[in-house]
Amino acid sequence: MDNFLKNERCPDSDSPKEECGIFGIYAPGEEVSRIAFFGLFALQHRGQESAGIAVSDGHSIRLHKEMGLVTQVFNEESIRALKGISAIGHTRYSTTGSSVLCNAQPLVGFSSCGPIAVAHNGNLINTSELRNELEAQGCIFETTNDSEVIAQLLARAYRGNIETAMRDVMERIKGAYSLVVLTPDKLLGVRDPCGIRPLCLGRLGNGHYVIASESCALTTVGANYLREVEPGEIISIGKNGLQEIQAIPMHRRATCLLEFIYFARPDSMLYNRTLHTVRRRMGQELAREHPCPGAHVVIPIPDTGTPAALGYAEVSRIPYGEGVIKSRYIQRTFIQPSQRMRDMGARMKYTPLKETLAGRKVVMVDDTIVRGTTTDKLVRMLFEAGAAEVHVRITAPPVKYPCFYGIDMADQDELVAARHSVEEIRQLIGATSLGYLSLQGVLRAIDMGRDNFCRACFDGKYPVPIPQRVKLTKMMLEEPTKRLAHVGTGSEESLLAPSDSEE
Numbered sequence: 001m002d003n004f005l006k007n008e009r010c011p012d013s014d015s016p017k018e019e020c021g022i023f024g025i026y027a028p029g030e031e032v033s034r035i036a037f038f039g040l041f042a043l044q045h046r047g048q049e050s051a052g053i054a055v056s057d058g059h060s061i062r063l064h065k066e067m068g069l070v071t072q073v074f075n076e077e078s079i080r081a082l083k084g085i086s087a088i089g090h091t092r093y094s095t096t097g098s099s100v101l102c103n104a105q106p107l108v109g110f111s112s113c114g115p116i117a118v119a120h121n122g123n124l125i126n127t128s129e130l131r132n133e134l135e136a137q138g139c140i141f142e143t144t145n146d147s148e149v150i151a152q153l154l155a156r157a158y159r160g161n162i163e164t165a166m167r168d169v170m171e172r173i174k175g176a177y178s179l180v181v182l183t184p185d186k187l188l189g190v191r192d193p194c195g196i197r198p199l200c201l202g203r204l205g206n207g208h209y210v211i212a213s214e215s216c217a218l219t220t221v222g223a224n225y226l227r228e229v230e231p232g233e234i235i236s237i238g239k240n241g242l243q244e245i246q247a248i249p250m251h252r253r254a255t256c257l258l259e260f261i262y263f264a265r266p267d268s269m270l271y272n273r274t275l276h277t278v279r280r281r282m283g284q285e286l287a288r289e290h291p292c293p294g295a296h297v298v299i300p301i302p303d304t305g306t307p308a309a310l311g312y313a314e315v316s317r318i319p320y321g322e323g324v325i326k327s328r329y330i331q332r333t334f335i336q337p338s339q340r341m342r343d344m345g346a347r348m349k350y351t352p353l354k355e356t357l358a359g360r361k362v363v364m365v366d367d368t369i370v371r372g373t374t375t376d377k378l379v380r381m382l383f384e385a386g387a388a389e390v391h392v393r394i395t396a397p398p399v400k401y402p403c404f405y406g407i408d409m410a411d412q413d414e415l416v417a418a419r420h421s422v423e424e425i426r427q428l429i430g431a432t433s434l435g436y437l438s439l440q441g442v443l444r445a446i447d448m449g450r451d452n453f454c455r456a457c458f459d460g461k462y463p464v465p466i467p468q469r470v471k472l473t474k475m476m477l478e479e480p481t482k483r484l485a486h487v488g489t490g491s492e493e494s495l496l497a498p499s500d501s502e503e
């Protein structure tokens with residue numbers, strides 16, 4: 001627990017964070033840890049705090065994890081030391097538990113039938129309840145993250161059949177979870193009954209299987225995309241091949257809408273749609289909903305705003321141009337662990353191109369305004385570079401409600417749209433005009449109905465009800481008094497939204 005004690009608490013760090021990248025491979029005869037490294041590298045955008053790989057040699061499991069980016073955590077030596085037949089990996093963006101080494105993943109639990117490694121993307125909403133119960137039974141926890149509850153439950157339930165044990169655990173845990181699980185002889189891919197976080201299955205040319213958060217990681221390792229892991233499903237891979245098990249009934253499909261808008265890489269596929277195409281269409285819808293007659297140029301805020309700006313330019317017939325250059329070496333600002341770091345990140349990240357901006361009426365297209373950290377600095381920067389007008393266009397509706405399923409927006413106070421109207425936000429960011437794409441517009445661009453998505457941060461309808469009287473925060477397991485609040489909460493309704501549950 002040394003790392004935990006040394007962690008410096010940031011003033012605003014009590015809110016859950018974004019998400020994580022997970023990867024799994026079962027391929028005897030292949031360099032599985034090197035392939036996992038490449039897979040994790042492709043998933044680096046999903047989490048930049050720590051990375052780790054666990055490898056099985058058929059008998060035991062070895063683990064290497066460190067704080068930092070994938071390329072900082074692994075080198076030739078550490079990859080070579082991880083020899084085996086199967087592997088799982090993780091890139092972390094903390095949502096429950098500080099960003100410290102003991103909370104890095106994969107986590108390894110020890111059962112009476114051998115070791116089990118777990119890597120988790122998502123966030124549970126009944127962590128404290130389960131952890132209190134396990135502690136009362138004598139379980140000793142080594143981390144302050146929610147994922148260890150899964151590892152501990154699994155280790156207790158495992159009596160030789162990992163699929164049955166996993167099903168038992170799925171019946172207990174609530175919230176968002178996409179998992180890869182490794183035992184000495186099996187690899188599992190698991191998705192919660194709403195399929196909130198993505199997870200897909202692919203196959204290498206030699207017939208071996210890989211599982212990844214996003215299809216872009218399959219492409220990187222040369223695997224063909226087969227399909228998404230279904231909500232409530234366990235995919236089990238071992239020496240007898242692949243087994244598909246509908247472990248618990250699908251509740252309903254509720255994949256995170258923000259994965260389509262921002263989180264997932266544009267070259268990934270979700271619901272069989274390439275996200276670059278979807279985002280371009282969001283830009284087209286935005287141009288129809290919020291035109292900007294008389295503007296001279298449409299500029300994207302790279303990277304995620306780029307396809308949408310192309311779409312906006314196509315429909316509006318306003319020329320597309322590059323107005324800001326993004327440093328190649330900076331990471332996502334939205335997924336930095338503290339507000340101070342996010343502020344610095346935004347300033348380091350962009351430089352304006354005066355040639356595109358000076359004297360022009362500019363349409364600036366970005367994907368989301370979450371806290372507003374990025375947008376107000378950008379608008380100021382464009383005016384300072386000589387823009388005559390700055391019209392901000394956003395390919396998402398205002399983010400008004402917190403996310404408890406693995407995204408960095410648990411504190412409603414941090415969300416600028418929770419406290420201000422669109423006109424007030426326009427004034428705050430100093431834009432000439434401001435237009436958000438409607439939920440209908442987003443859904444038209446994806447070409448699917450609203451019932452296929454979690455969109456709770458936009459409309460307050462949570463697909464998995466949030467327990468009442470519970471403040472789910474990133475640090476809740478590091479502050480014992482907050483944990484007590486989780487015991488015996490009767491109602492499953494949230495206090496946060498006008499209409500909280502979709503039940």
Ligand SMILES: O=P(O)(O)OC[C@H]1O[C@H](OP(=O)(O)OP(=O)(O)O)[C@H](O)[C@@H]1O
Pocket residue numbers: 262301302303304305331332333334335366367368369370371372373374375
């Ligand atoms: O309102 P805020 O809280 O400031 O966050 C919103 C910004 O954060 C993200 O960009 P980011 O730079 O993280 O990643 P990207 O390069 O993928 O666009 C997002 O694309 C917005 O630009």
Ligand SMILES: NC(=O)CC[C@H](N)C(=O)O
Pocket residue numbers: 017018019020092093094095096097103105120121122123124145146147406407
């Ligand atoms: N962003 C995530 O998916 C994080 C997974 C897990 N909740 C953790 O904090 O480690």
Ligand code: SF4
Pocket residue numbers: 196255256257258259402403404405406407454455456457458
């Ligand atoms: S609340 Fe928002 S960010 Fe969270 S899972 Fe739902 S759509 Fe995604």
Ligand SMILES: [Mg+2]
Pocket residue numbers: 301302303304305366367
């Ligand atoms: Mg951005």
